[in-house]
Amino acid sequence: MSPRRTDAGGRIDRLRTIRFTFDGTPYTGHAGDTLASALLANGVTLFGRSFKYHRPRGVLTSGVEEPNALVTVLRGEVREPNIAATMVEIYDGLTAVSQNRFPSLAWDISAANQLGGKLLSAGFYYKTFMGPAIGPLKNTRFWMFCEHFIRRAAGLGRAGTAADTARYERMNAFCDVLVVGSGPAGLMAARAAADQGARVILSELEPHFGGSANWSGETIDGMPAADWAARAAGQLEGYDNVRLLPRTTVWGYYDGNTLAALERVTDHKERPGKGEPRHRYWIIRAKSVVLATGSLERPLVFPGNDRPGVMLAHAAERYANEYGVLAGNRIALFTNNDSAYRSALALKKAGAAIVAIVDVRPELSSEMREFADEAEAKILSGHAVVATEGGKALSGVKVQRFDMANGALAGDTRSIQADCLLMSAGWSPTIHLASQAGAKAEWNEALQAFLPPKATQRWIGAGAFTGSFSTAEAIAEGRAAGLSAAGGTGTPAALPVVEAVPGDPDPAPVFEIRADGESFVDFQHDVTAEDVRLAHREGFISVEHLKRYTTLGMATDQGKSSNIAGLAIMAEALGKPIPEVGTTRFRPPFSAVSIGSLAAERFGDLRPERLTPMHDWHVANGATMYSAGLWYRPMIYGLSGETIEQAYVREARTTRESAGIVDVSTLGKIAVQGPDAAEFLDRVYTNMFSTLAVGKARYGLMLREDGLAFDDGTTWRLGEQDFLMTTTTANAGKVMQHLEYFLDVIWPELKVHVTSVTDEWAGAAIGGPKARAILAACVTGTAVDNATLPFMGIVHGKISGVPVMICRLSFSGEMAFEVYSGAGYGTHVWEALIEAGKPFGLVTYGLEALGTMRIEKGHVTGAEIDGRTTARDLHLDWMLSKKKPFIGSAMMDREGLIAPGRLELVGLISLDNQPLNGGGHIVEALDEANPHDSIGHITACCYSPALGKYIALALVKDGKVRRGTRAHISDPLRNRFGPLEIVSNHFFDPDGSRMHG
Amino acid sequence: MLITCPYCGPRDVIEFTYQGDGNRERPQPASQDLDAWNAYVYDRLNPAGDHNEIWQHSGGCRAHLRVVRNTLTHEISSVAFTRGDHKVAARHKAEGKL
């Protein structure tokens, strides 16, 4: 039998024993236990070491707000740090380890930090890492050296290095009513809304529905509250219009009633089912939301309040009632309110001795006195705990007479032997989601708590969330909220009857007992009350600054247990009431969210990718694929032993000597159809398209509204009202949006439809001196001679029985043709062309050879049309029609765009026979030690088989007039310096005799 | 943020592309008034409050929408197709294009 497990009671399955380890020690627990409850049952009190001072810490809470008991859970090689032990459900084989300790939890070397605690006070990092301003170490790197060790000493768990193999998924959900929290209020709300026929989602961050009903010990409708909650949840399961989400934390409340939630699907399982994700990231769009998120009990701030064995009162009550675990055998309580008396009764009933109830209030109600008597507890009203005793576990507390009017302590201290101290400073509604959604919280003096703000979106609160802390109120408000959220009125029906321990919900306005010793406000970040006062003394008077300077509330628990006490201490220091000091707005996430769940499915091999119709052929025929945006394109078809350069040089040379073929299916293709299509193209292109004959293509250039170059491509006139526009691969989407914008917003009177047909067509460009002969050998139904198919002409025919459209145009500078077929026939036509090309020495070529040939020809692509260049800069001014306005025409001649000194397109030839680097700079005078005065940069480079030289395209200041002069490449990053000659960008066949044939 | 597309219904903002300030007036295509063009291309109101915006439902029906969005609260008070836009229609009527 575990030392702290009660003989009976609790909602664990005592017949099922679970085996797990913590820091290598094997333990057992029961199904239904959390790691925290199972360890407590085994008598473990020391759970971890604190963030800065490495102080021993136990478990403070029983839920999501836990700041102390953070552990690392290991799954094989994968480690997940900073998980609250209160949220880990144990399973067979669970392996958990403690954090922030060396060499072991019990004997931690850095605990010496405690002795120098004063050194690590508020603003420690800000002050320390500025470095010494005086003394022998001034201006040295000594502090940077120290920083490494200090930062390592302070911290949480260590992230793992093994790849996380778990699966994460995203899920979109829609509902009429989202109920967050499944305590009595949430259960009532869900039921009421569901009965109205609304689509309901009920989320609960714990494994079981019921919230406080699972441990309150109250009676609802004559049965234990936990049974009532289980029955209510069971009934909801039977509704088709209700989705129940246990283990699901709603962590973000965004605009438009969009909420983000994390479902922990398999964390509690030994191993996930096939295909089951570990976490599911729910994005819930709710018409309205019921916030039934309950409230969080607050700790009191007093010296030694962080010693293992000091715990929140309700947490111990929950451990006893829900898990059958006693947090201690001799328990003392310290409170400013009535709710702790209920906890005392519950623990007494569970078998613990209640040695004392220390209450800061001088006067107690007779009811509370009766409860204390019933618990056989000594009452010390008007007293406070001023110290705790013990090492890694509590052995006793010291109390002293306390005057809550002025905070003064008086009289002798007396010691009380106890192995557990429970504290309660009242309750704060869990208003995080409402705060995320909008307005500021409102201070309630009686409850000493911030209550939810006015709704700015469609939500309604219920239960403890609204400051109504009794179960009877929660039940009434829950039903009303559910009805209202579902838009129903409902007939008055009897509400479930609650039998509960009574109590006044209003606490005394006491949060801190000022006595000697470290009193912790923020347990997780090791922020003490004195740190808050120090920050105030140093001039940090805004609550926002206080938070950042002291890091109060900035740990992974986001100050769930520390906010109010911190504010109260700050308010006292400022001499202002709490509402005037204000509170910070809560930000998402409510609690920690796995990064994996946010990345979800857009990860690894599930990223979307685009493949051309001939993709499999390329891969099967030795292509090295290259990702260009989302597309995959062949880079080279390397032969064995070839380098990339050898491969593309061979491909380009063979193309210019005989013929080459390349997959151009990725080019953007847009159908431009309608009676005003030609007029529209005249407006969007700088040159004329209305004059283009049917069956002809033309090269076109587009500018942006600001007059800079945007995109280029050929557009084919397939019919009087039917054009096929091609765009660069990279700009296909942008051009489409550009056209749609003008048609929808600027010229809605034009009758034009634009449709993306990129995927409709497979495209193969075949070029070279033998290209026409190859086509002649395989095309039927049309001639391909110069008369039938002149430059920029289009014919329709068939290849191997498949209809094709052939346009004679050239990017490579060779006599070339683009052959388009339906995408489903792409591979068939491609293979037919390859077969027909065999006798002619046809070679397949990839992006590298394509780029090489375009550089030789001086054609521009996205590297030159970079959003900063004009048509003139690229020597495309011959395309700027003077006969008509077009997009960009009014802005393109602005002073700065025609001024001298602009970067202009040029060609470069390497004079030292070494490669030129893309991105390398051009300088007039070389200065390797101190590179300066760039006159431009290289946009594309290659070895040119046609010229037998390393060449490049570049944008160079006043490039046109520099043609024929020499300069240098200056690329200090890659240590490439060398002479070059500036030439025209048209390196090869400048008059185009090869392509015109 | 959700935008209620008049065709597709309420959709997540990820389906939309912001296409600029809806207060811009494009000069006549042949206009040489550089100030007017500058104002159209570069000048933005950037109001704190209601703002006329053009959004494209690029991940849906691809229609362009005129959206009035409060830049302080993200609240959207109206959404309409830009086609059928009264201002544009009136302008084109004045120009004799309709």
Add this chain to the structure above:
Amino acid sequence: MVERQSPLEPAPLELELRTGSHGDFEHGIEVILSETRPGSILQLAAWPGREKELIAGIRTVTGLALPDGAGAGSTDGARSAFGFAPGKFTVVDEAEGLASAFANVVTPAIGTVTDLSHGRTAIRIAGPKAEWVLAKFFAIDFALPAFPVGAGRSTMHHDVFAQIQRTGADQFDIYVFRSFARSFWKALCHAGEEVGYEVQ
């Protein structure tokens, strides 16, 4: 005539993408995936004010009567039609050659016809967990009252545009760009593993 090649085969696809049962199928098959391979996929678009004539034209050619309203559609098994944007419709036929059937019906005065028979790939997902699997991808409401049988929706998953028509109480036909089809198919299979899926 040469048979059209699907982007989903005869690719060297991984085993779990091929015909058969996959994922957690021992607990039952809850989703069936298939490629429907229609012969014709067309986009019809009407000029403003001519939508009714275009809808009448769809009825003339296909026999499908489209209800009023955004995204409204209809299917008879062999042929399907639905609106996906203002004045724009997707019309699908098992048989090839639908474009020529519309050539004289949708005249230039009414609107335009764009043949996308090769450019779009039609994937069908059916079964009790079809909505569940699709909800992993698309931020639209798949519940029957919000998305009735016959209706169409335009939406996207990351960069993948999709038009989705509900062709049964638990059956959806998804039209994606051909170039994305294989990676989208892979993602669908992956998402279907937890519920058990069969590829037909």
